[in-house]
Amino acid sequence: MNLRSTSDGWRGVIADTFTFDSLTTLTRAIADFLEGAEAPTSTVVVGYDRRFLSKTFAELAAAVLASSGLQVLLSDDFVPTPALTWNVKQFKSRGGIMISASHNPAIYNGLKLREAYGGPPLDHTVRYINERAELLHRSRRGRATKDFNSLLRQGKIERIDLKNPYLKHLEQVLDLNTIAQASPKVFLDPMHGAGTGYISTILRRCDCEVVEIHQDLNPSFDGHPPEPRREHLTDLTELVRRTNSNRLVLGLANDGDADRLGAIDENGEYFNTNWIIALLLWHLYRQIGVRGNTVKCVGSSDLIRRIAEHHGAQCLETPVGFRYIGKAMLGRNDILLGGEESGGIGFPRHIHDKDGILAGLYLLEACARRSMGPADLLTEINNQLGSYFHGRLDLKLQRGSAQQIFERLQRQRLETILGRQIVRTEQLDGLKYRFEDGSWLLLRPSQTEPLMRIYAESLGENKVEELLEVGRTILRTQ
Structure with missing residues (x-):
């Protein structure tokens, strides 16, 4: 086969x-x-x-x-x-x-x-x-x-x-009264996928103004993968940017089977998944008042861990891939959510799986509670816990060479990178180099494609592009 x-x-x-x-x-x-x-x-x-x-x-x-x-x-x-x-x-x-x-x-x-x-x-x-x-x-x-x-x-x-039993369940989980009172204008992009008509049905039932694009049947997905990445959400971004309103404005997008979430903030800027996870966790702790631990993958932002620890909770870390997150949540009743930087967010008290629909509605609920957009809410978190800057790039290689490069890197045991002292090297999934200033660089071979994935994060000052370029240079010299 x-x-x-x-x-x-x-x-x-x-x-x-x-x-x-x-x-x-x-x-x-x-x-x-x-x-x-x-x-x-x-x-x-x-x-x-x-x-x-x-x-x-x-x-x-x-x-x-x-x-x-x-x-x-x-x-x-x-x-x-x-x-x-x-x-x-x-x-x-x-x-x-x-x-x-x-x-x-x-x-x-x-x-x-x-x-x-x-x-x-x-x-x-x-x-x-x-x-x-x-x-x-x-x-x-x-x-x-x-x-x-x-x-x-x-x-x-x-x-x-x-469809309808699932939507009825979501309506019972969410605070729809708060969303309705905020009277938001929500732009939706299901990317011609299976999420078409789901979020919009719930929001229209509570009299929200909803604009849903790319809802027609289009198996070509407009010529690009139905993945809610920044480069695929230009239409949604433009709609949010053109909206002049004092009301709460938000853009939400789901992938082809709606288990992933992408978002456009009130300023018409792409709001990455690490920030979404951070905002949802903050919302669950501070606005809803529930307690519990969280799970993130090794490539996700340390801001998620910082928020959990700030509230006296633990943050478990897994290899990249939601199946590892799901496995970590299995058999435990103390986990609030699990998330990965590629857009998958799950709530084990709901299902042990990614749910881009519920994640999007929770994000809207978090904004409605404060009558603030996600960018402003994130600024509040950053003011208390510090600013985290995160990035990723993929380096295409010849098939089979990614694993060979990774094995050579393992043998090298680097101690410094660009004059920065490596304080710890973690090998949960790939090689993750942690530096004294709280920044880190992760290099890992893809398990499904002939490429190396490079992740980086810096704290306080945006040095992500510099770290990503360093990662690219390291890999190309192997």
Whole structure:
């Protein structure tokens, strides 16, 4: 089987590696796993995003699962991954399958598995499915897949509404009265993805002024990946900048399956995910008054740790990838949120998964509580705890060379960089060099692409670009 196993599922190019045959093999392996999963029911929830052929792929996956004797609850429309995950928990299902390639370019599609606990598959689950799928692929064995429409008529597959129960739950979690009283103007960019119509439905129910762009079905995603990065949000940025209003103004964007969040602040500037996580944590501690610990990945800002420690809490650190964050949150009831700098933020008291929809609404709630935009709220935090400047760049390399460069760096054991004394080198994921002034530089090979990722942060003074360039120079001289 040629599908690539990633930190969040399996992906491939449509009609190349992601085909009806490869999906059938993978789903059969998942069915074998789910048959042995412990759960009160034999149900499996299946959903899909708005990519090319996603609905057709979902119907095939549903037929494979139902042919294996599992009861399938198939979404009656496109659905975001967090909504599917929440429904897996609500139905006490054995798991869920989401047909989506998330934020990847339009030529890709994929499959995400969600386990019964309400989060991504654990390491042993992934190993079992990969090994089982490879065995099925080589042997060409497996149950015959019955006709989808026949299974639908027999009740083995049932179409259900996954959207409205999820939205009703969010309305119970949020302080919608405070949002309504602030009377914000909110610009939304679902990037033609599965989050279309979700945040806007909730905000219109509380009479907020909402403008939603890029909500039409467009499997090409306007020619760029549906990822809410600064360079992909020019239309949203321009709308916020053109708005002359004394009211609270905010721009929110979700990726292709709405498990990631991007934001544009009241000044029309990109508001990065590290700041969003910091603001949400501050909101939970100071404005809502809840207590608990947090989880962040090694590439995220130390401001998150500083906020947690300022409130007498702990901040756990994991390797890059939300599955590690989800694993750290699993089995604990003391975690408020977990977040990564690439846009994934999760709330384990909700689901053990990223939820870009709830994260966006919480950000709006935080702003509404103070009638202030995110930039002004961040300034208040910086005035108390200091200013943190964070950046990242990717250095493309020949396939296979990233790991070789990393191994050479490990052997060098650097003590200084540009005359700066390295006070500590951490190797949780990559090489993270910490300096006396609180700044740091992280170099790590990507686990999915032929490149090295360079992260940097400085405290008090913006020296991020200098640190990133140093990182680039170090890698190029290896």
